[in-house]
Amino acid sequence: MPASLKTLVSAYVRAKNRQALENMRELRRQLLERLQSTSSINAAQSRASIQEDLRVIEEGLEQLQPRGRG
Template sequence: MPTTVELIVSAYVRLKNRQALENMRELCGQLLGTLQSTSGTNPAQSRSSLLEDLRVIEDGLEQLRPPRYG
């Protein structure tokens, strides 16, 4: 069963909405930065989840890249 992020990324890919995916990637990066600067908690599970979300977003962006000829 696909995750929520996978469903969202899939929809943006179908719509060819690169900007929305780039915005998602930027937000995930910001959340990771905030999480890593937070003390007093164990962010391992949240960090792992955000890294997986980033992987899914990057895969979606890769699908929208124009084919390379040559």
Template structure:
């Protein structure tokens, strides 16, 4: 909460929470794989400065992996 106002979840946090509630491990694993592929491509990008995008994708991966942990799934 910030000054008594609840903070809004990011879209990825909301989606991960729904998939955890539904126990949809496959959807979370697919999301994680897509983010990993995107992260690899961003790391290879030389024509742009992907710093902001890298941070967002890394943050998304953290949220997805936290959701998988709540389901009791390994995150490798």
């Protein structure tokens, strides 16, 4: 999935679709929060995967930040 996610994030960056990236980030944050509050299963691998997704999404959002002139 990471390659697919990277492709999707890259497409949103090229389209300058910040809202789509923010929506993806929020969904994954919600999922991570739910997993972290669950004690009935060992969700370490799922949490790690979601954290990696968040890292990729954050990188995409950083690419959409206005660049300072200097």
